Amino acid sequence: MRLIIKEFLSQLGESGELDRLLPDLLTRMRIVPISRAQVGVRQNGVDVAGIGVDTNGVRRLYLFVLKVGDLGRRDWDGGVNTVRVSLNQILDSYLQCNVLPEYRDLPITVVICSTGDLKQEVQTDFAGFCARNNSISLDFTFWSGDHLAELIDQYLFDEYVIDPDQRADLRRTLALIGSRDYDLRHAYDLLKALLIEGAEASVCLGRTGRKRFVRQLKTAALVLEIIFRWAADAGNLLNAFKVGERCCLWAWEGARLRGLAGHPSIKRAVKEIFRSHQRICEAYLQKLRPYYSARDGVSLFSRENALITNTLFEQIGVLAVIGLVHIEVAHFSTDEEQVRRAIDQAGEAAGALLELISNNPSSASPRYDGNAIDIALALMLLYLAGGHEQAKQWLEDLAARITFSWQTSNSFPISTDSFDDLLALELGILDQGQISKLKDLSTLIPVIMHWCAMLGESALYQRLSHLQANVFKDVCLQLWYPDQATEPLIYMQQAQYDSGTTEAPIRFPADITGFLGAQRLRAQSGNFVGPEAFSAVKEGLPVLIPMACRHFRTPLAPQFWLPDVPAA
Known part of the structure; x- marks a missing residue:
């Protein structure tokens, strides 16, 4: 499962993708996001900020610098968007001007969060930077793609949300998603287990049941994103589109059965699934548009004349x-x-x-x-x-x-x-x-x-x-x-x-x-x-x-x- 997640992470972009996933992960890790990345707004080096308790029980301010792919020498220093520039902006600007008064006395951890690895050619540079700037109240650390995949597996795909059988369904779905004849049964079984099964029994579970269902909705959204990436790589976005439709429909049905269709937190989680499906729709349209513009272009996708009109x-x-x-x-x-x-x-x-x-x-x-x-x-x-x-x-x-x-x-x-x-x-x-x-x-x-x-x-x-x-x-x-x-x-x-x-x-x-x-x-x-x-x-x-x-x-x-x- 971690290999699957790592491969999924490697396909993410920094803006609109990794910065959308990380806050959900932090919330499950009991790190409460207090700011998120915004397009067109000066960040002073910080993409996401949160407040949480570390392994020693100490309340800390976490500042995340998001990067995608492996980080080499060119990514470390030499341009306006490099890691070194972001860290210097945090030291020179963010810590001086952007930290709210109620958080200024907290110890701070700056996390460089990447979907790849820190290449050997810059590991010494990073270690030297940490040696110069780490103190009792401030430290710098690096989360690699492997570590991020481990955290996602531990906190977003834990045994309370997705059991081993459902993980097997996800693996089977990804293995077959590129086939035009695949009926998507494993994907549908997984979504049904996440969103529909046990819904009637959860109607009166109150706040606990509501929070659990929000977690299931977010897990379904992550599953949909993973399936989308695999389907795009396998060249079959129609299957991703069908799974996206089913995910939207069953997310709403799960909310309706639980009597939660009108609850604001549930509607927000359902709308996030909609936005994931919207991205599938956008990718599907961009891929197929040249065939729509060509005379009789759709006939290329039918093996028999009788199927062309269908x-x-x-x-x-x-x-x-x-x-x-x-x-x-x-x-x-x-x-x-x-x-x-x-x-x-x-x-x-x-x-x-x-x-x-x-x-x-x-x-x-x-x-x-x-x-x-x-x-x-x-x-x-x-x-x-x-x-x-x-x-x-x-x-x-x-x-x-x-x-x-x-x-x-x-x-x-x-x-x-x-x-x-x-x-x-x-x-x-x-x-x-x-x-x-x-x-x-x-x-x-x-x-x-x-x-x-x-x-x-x-x-x-x-x-x-x-x-x-x-x-x-x-x-x-x-x-x-x-x-x-x-x-x-x-x-x-x-x-x-x-x-x-x-x-x-x-x-x-x-x-x-x-x-x-x-x-x-x-x-x-x-x-x-x-x-x-x-x-x-x-x-x-x-x-x-x-x-x-x-x-x-x-x-x-x-x-x-x-x-x-x-x-x-």
């Missing part, structure tokens, strides 16, 4: 959730730089989505009715990002191709999620009865018609409405709506089979005015629960609902598409 719509759903995650982070972040970056990333995700759609003509030819989930998510992102005209054009293309495929009974979106059914249709080995069974219901057409109304596409809505009597006359148009029994399921599994209500068959009014009137009446009827019935929405993390729908393939109900549209 891969394409998977990417459409993934990109949509990436954009929505960035929007969510922008909403709950308090740091202006984080907000600006999240907004920029959301815009980039929307731009990449448009490139993906325009460069892959089959984006208007879904092959599964379940692709309605991905289409709804993508339209939601485009709407929120201001891409209304592009969304309208995509709706036009979708409607035209789906209508033609239905009329010809060729390459239409089948009502099952079976690849065998799709392949049999492609090969032309089905009789008319079997084909009719694969086109007997549709949620995709109602989703398109709803979005026609949302985007004001009256002419397209009317055309589709008129086709109900002929092209779609034998098709059961339907939509699923959640109910009070949905939330205990939605973060864990497909929710539509054990909860909710299906409206079927749907007969759409002839024009948008009639449709909107029917929507208002439905919202006022009280027969369907609104978004506010879900704890994630009430507590300010509404993106968890579309994320859960994409991850577990639960239909995304109309009331979640846009917050300012009447619930349907």
